[in-house]
Amino acid sequence: TQAPVNVTVTGAAGQIGYALLFRIASGQLLGQDTPVRLRLLEIPQAVKAAEGTALELEDCAFPLLAGTDIFDDAKQAFEGTNIALLVGARPRTKGMERSDLLEANGGIFKPQGEAINAGAADDVRVLVVGNPANTNALIARSHAPDVPAERFTAMTRLDHNRAVAQLAKKLGVPVTDVKRMTIWGNHSATQYPDVFNAEVKGRGAAEAVNDEKWLAEEFIPRVAKRGAEIIEARGASSAASAANAAIDHVFDWVNGTPQDDWVSMGVPSDGSYGVPEGLISSFPVTCTGGRYEIVQGLEINEFSRPRIDASVQELADERDAVRKLGLV
Numbered sequence: 658t659q660a661p662v663n664v665t666v667t668g669a670a671g672q673i674g675y676a677l678l679f680r681i682a683s684g685q686l687l688g689q690d691t692p693v694r695l696r697l698l699e700i701p702q703a704v705k706a707a708e709g710t711a712l713e714l715e716d717c718a719f720p721l722l723a724g725t726d727i728f729d730d731a732k733q734a735f736e737g738t739n740i741a742l743l744v745g746a747r748p749r750t751k752g753m754e755r756s757d758l759l760e761a762n763g764g765i766f767k768p769q770g771e772a773i774n775a776g777a778a779d780d781v782r783v784l785v786v787g788n789p790a791n792t793n794a795l796i797a798r799s800h801a802p803d804v805p806a807e808r809f810t811a812m813t814r815l816d817h818n819r820a821v822a823q824l825a826k827k828l829g830v831p832v833t834d835v836k837r838m839t840i841w842g843n844h845s846a847t848q849y850p851d852v853f854n855a856e857v858k859g860r861g862a863a864e865a866v867n868d869e870k871w872l873a874e875e876f877i878p879r880v881a882k883r884g885a886e887i888i889e890a891r892g893a894s895s896a897a898s899a900a901n902a903a904i905d906h907v908f909d910w911v912n913g914t915p916q917d918d919w920v921s922m923g924v925p926s927d928g929s930y931g932v933p934e935g936l937i938s939s940f941p942v943t944c945t946g947g948r949y950e951i952v953q954g955l956e957i958n959e960f961s962r963p964r965i966d967a968s969v970q971e972l973a974d975e976r977d978a979v980r981k982l983g984l985v
């Protein structure tokens with residue numbers, strides 16, 4: 658059998674952490690052949706709660722869980738890590754300006770990037786979930802110069818899965834009939850879910866829907882504002898669905914995407930589709946052999962172009978703001 662893979666989870670005592678850890682330990686992150694060792698990072702006040710979760714993990718007697726260690730120090734938590742899930746972040750609180758939010762998160766993602774650079778395993782792969790996810794990933798990446806840039810990714814898989822589900826529902830088909838969905842841009846309300854390149858049973862999805870008004874006025878805002886809808890209904894933000902998306906993101910990155918499909922990931926742009934190089938933007942990607950590639954050659958029509966551009970502009974503005982703060 659294989660040696661355990663080290664998986665670091667930050668914000669482990671939070672609500673996504675609670676939904677995520679048991680699925681990782683049960684083998685759903687990397688597959689049923691791969692034992693895992695969990696390394697949990699929390700702030701000192703939340704270490705006790707993380708210890709409680711570790712007791713429950715023990716009580717599951719997961720065959721694939723080689724152990725759980727808990728840290729309040731980033732250097733230690735990322736030592737030897739193969740997969741780093743950066744979930745813990747500073748939420749926006751009342752009266753907080755955007756620059757305050759970016760600065761507070763810089764205080765988290767800069768030292769975590771440095772710790773990954775100093776101690777992570779050579780094959781480390783990083784997924785940033787904590788918001789603003791794309792820009793937090795950019796900050797972490799710029800403090801890890803020895804790690805290949807493409808190993809830093811941000812999560813837009815929840816948006817992707819939401820878009821697949823809403824489209825399937827509209828057309829009355831199973832979600833498995835929907836392929837090649839794409840989320841472009843930022844994980845924010847400006848994101849653009851693109852059905853023009855998506856397919857339903859091999860047919861163009863936009864053509865299958867045949868209702869541009871529904872796309873513009875219902876589908877796109879529904880997907881982009883789904884987070885707020887969940888908060889309104891549940892009284893708390895998406896947690897299990899976010900954890901599920903993190904599992905999907907890493908599983909597909911490591912194990913590959915099907916031949917006839919792709920997924921959405923926030924990845925450093927190589928300039929594709931006019932997205933400035935270096936911005937961590939959501940793209941359609943295929944994965945093989947543990948590497949992802951941005952899908953090339955898709956047609957961007959007149960409906961899509963301004964929407965992609967607006968979300969990418971927001972990413973550029975966030976980058977400029979953190980640059981001003983000296984965070985990248």
Ligand code: NAI
Binds near residue numbers: 672745785815844
């Ligand atoms: P939460 O508030 O329940 O948990 C966050 C945890 O992070 C807390 O336990 C806190 O102590 C911890 N934390 C804070 N600073 C830390 C640090 N420096 N190091 C380690 N841990 C730290 O929040 P929840 O619901 O679990 O969400 C986590 C993040 O994920 C939020 O930023 C949220 O906005 C984001 N999110 C992103 C989604 C996406 O699609 N990219 C979807 C849903 C949530």
